[in-house]
Amino acid sequence: MSDPKPVEFRGSALDDLRAFPASARREAGHQLDQVQHGHEPDDFQKKTQKTTQRDLDLAAKRYSDLVKELAQ
Incomplete structure (x- = not known):
């Protein structure tokens, strides 16, 4: 299994994600993991x-x- 690609959150994205209900955070985490490992999200x-x-x-x-x- 390959190493996962890093994730960088922009602006308030991480705080916004943390404000989700637990079930939505779990689903978002699963989708991010899919993408990090080179798979298509569900x-x-x-x-x-x-x-x-x-x-x-x-x-x-x-x-x-x-x-x-x-660009910098």
Whole structure:
């Protein structure tokens, strides 16, 4: 078995994850472990029809910050 890839949390992502209920934290941990070991994550079932604009904006900001950091 290969070594897992490291995970880096951006912004408040780790604190946000820690605020999840225990069952959601467990599922998120499982999915992260899958990705770290080079496997595809399991399919998620969305409970809402549309991702909120707040969540889309947060993802865009974190991605932009990462791109800026990597360009340095």
